[in-house]
Amino acid sequence: MSSLTVTLIQPDLKWEDKKANLEMFSGKIEAIKEKTELIILPEMFSTGFSMRPELLAEIMEGETVEWMRSTARSKKAIITGSLIIEDEGKCYNRLVWMLPSGDFGYYDKRHTFAYGEEDKHYNHGNKRLIASVKGWKINLQVCYDLRFPVWARQQKQDLVGEDTNQGGSSTFEYDVLIYVANWPERRNHAWKTLLQARAIENQCFTIGVNRVGNDGNNIYHSGNSMLVDPLGTVLYHKEHEEDVFTYTLEKNTLEETRTKFPFWKDADEFMLI
Numbered sequence: 001m002s003s004l005t006v007t008l009i010q011p012d013l014k015w016e017d018k019k020a021n022l023e024m025f026s027g028k029i030e031a032i033k034e035k036t037e038l039i040i041l042p043e044m045f046s047t048g049f050s051m052r053p054e055l056l057a058e059i060m061e062g063e064t065v066e067w068m069r070s071t072a073r074s075k076k077a078i079i080t081g082s083l084i085i086e087d088e089g090k091c092y093n094r095l096v097w098m099l100p101s102g103d104f105g106y107y108d109k110r111h112t113f114a115y116g117e118e119d120k121h122y123n124h125g126n127k128r129l130i131a132s133v134k135g136w137k138i139n140l141q142v143c144y145d146l147r148f149p150v151w152a153r154q155q156k157q158d159l160v161g162e163d164t165n166q167g168g169s170s171t172f173e174y175d176v177l178i179y180v181a182n183w184p185e186r187r188n189h190a191w192k193t194l195l196q197a198r199a200i201e202n203q204c205f206t207i208g209v210n211r212v213g214n215d216g217n218n219i220y221h222s223g224n225s226m227l228v229d230p231l232g233t234v235l236y237h238k239e240h241e242e243d244v245f246t247y248t249l250e251k252n253t254l255e256e257t258r259t260k261f262p263f264w265k266d267a268d269e270f271m272l273i
Helices: 018-032 063-075 144-148 185-202 251-260
Strands: 002-011 037-041 079-086 090-098 104-110 127-131 136-142 174-182 206-211 212-214 218-230 234-239 243-250
Touching: 002 206, 002 218, 018 063, 018 206, 037 136, 063 079, 063 090, 063 104, 063 251, 079 174, 090 127, 090 136, 104 127, 104 136, 136 144, 144 174, 144 185, 185 218, 218 243, 234 243, 243 251
Parallel strands: 002 037, 037 079, 136 174, 174 206
Antiparallel strands: 002 243, 079 090, 090 104, 127 136, 206 218, 212 218, 218 234
16 A cells, blocks of 8 residues: 655744745745655745735745745655635636656635635635646645535545445545645634544645644634544644654545445535535
């Protein structure tokens, strides 16, 4: 069975200071001693959760995406996180999945955070991105998406592709669910609870990468980045402090869980529109 080594970086972001944030992340990534295959940064990792895209938005050929490309190449690892992007005159909270080869995919946050007026500054996406690496399928989402379970749900039509009782990975739409976030401390109970719920209901590893510290609106973030296994067991959790954590996911953990508890066979059929 294959494995996948991931690194979660929980930082204290500098408010709307791209240069300082990229320098900070460069230092943290260079200091990673373990061999890693996927490095996960939080939401709007170069600026913090700013509602000023008119000042901070970049294009896909801009400095931050180029930084991701060069860093992925030099570290020989995939790098993912979201940033503020302008594309054809519209602004997005866009997650970029950057390969060491320089090729990339992206996902535009589906659920813009109306409570914080994100919907007034950013357009929302309407397509999920499920990436693939080493036979692992990874569903990539952003922060507020966590509150909407249908958007992450393993889909019935993808689960019945094989006549098997084994519940192997090829039977599932994805194996790992990732949320990059700027989730405030005042609602951290929801964050922690929902990360575990998504892992349990989708029988997948779930990873949430958040930030710590105060942002430019004096909103405090306690981090609480987590890695949860398919049974909902918390494998990693860090609160209040900056941290860099590397862990190897094992495919046989997924296979054993899905075979022993074949709840996926009873899933409801539905269609995302």
